[in-house]
Amino acid sequence: EAGVAQSPRYKIIEKRQSVAFWCNPISGHATLYWYQQILGQGPKLLIQFQNNGVVDDSQLPKDRFSAERLKGVDSTLKIQPAKLEDSAVYLCASSQRTGTGDSPLHFGNGTRLTVT
Amino acid sequence: GESVGLHLPTLSVQEGDNSIINCAYSNSASDYFIWYKQESGKGPQFIIDIRSNMDKRQGQRVTVLLNKTVKHLSLQIAATQPGDSAVYFCAEKGRSNYKLTFGKGTLLTVNP
DSSP, rough: OOOEEEEEEEEEEOOOEEEEEEEEOTTTTEEEEEEEEEESSSSSSEEEEEEEEEEEEEEEEETTEEOOOOOOOOOOEESOOGGGGGEEEEEEESOOTTSSSOOEEEEEOOOOEEEE | OOTTTTTTOOEETTTTTOEEEEEEEOTTTEEEEEEEEEOOOOEEEEEEEEEEOSSSSOOOOOEEEEEEETTEEEEEEOOOGGGGEEEEEEEESSSSSOOOOOOOOOEEEEEE
């Protein structure tokens, strides 16, 4: 099966600019996640969708970050305006189930964002 | 040891040896655990998972052990190969929430 697709692979922007990332999950996966991974650390969950509804966005900096999954398939994550500390790899993942139905997350290769 | 900033715990082994990577998890209510492998420039890759009603699970060349008493998880890799060199993360999911939380990661280096 095709994996999780993300684009772009790399992005360099100046602080206060805006940026958007795109993710297409594995076909049939209802749950989609966006994680932020700062160099040398484990991924940190930003937002989790079940179909087109938000399950958890408690760690999303909502003053600057937004995400949507309008048709319950692909998703976009936006940062506006970007700060230097937003430099990180943004990982998208998908899984078949959520909640008490455990299934592993499958990750894309991420978008590496550099804010200068 | 504890990682600070950019410094990951590291493990260096010789090719062919067995590797053991350890992880201490924080939430006693966690009921699902996953080990991921992350190579440079790639996303985390699923290796093996285990539920809290088990204490051991085996895959191909890998074994995960779960000790709920001391909240400890380990990943054993048999006959380690150079292609196993990567950062390994454990992740836990709580019974009452949907969030998968990652640990700090361990850098495994396999010397030929």
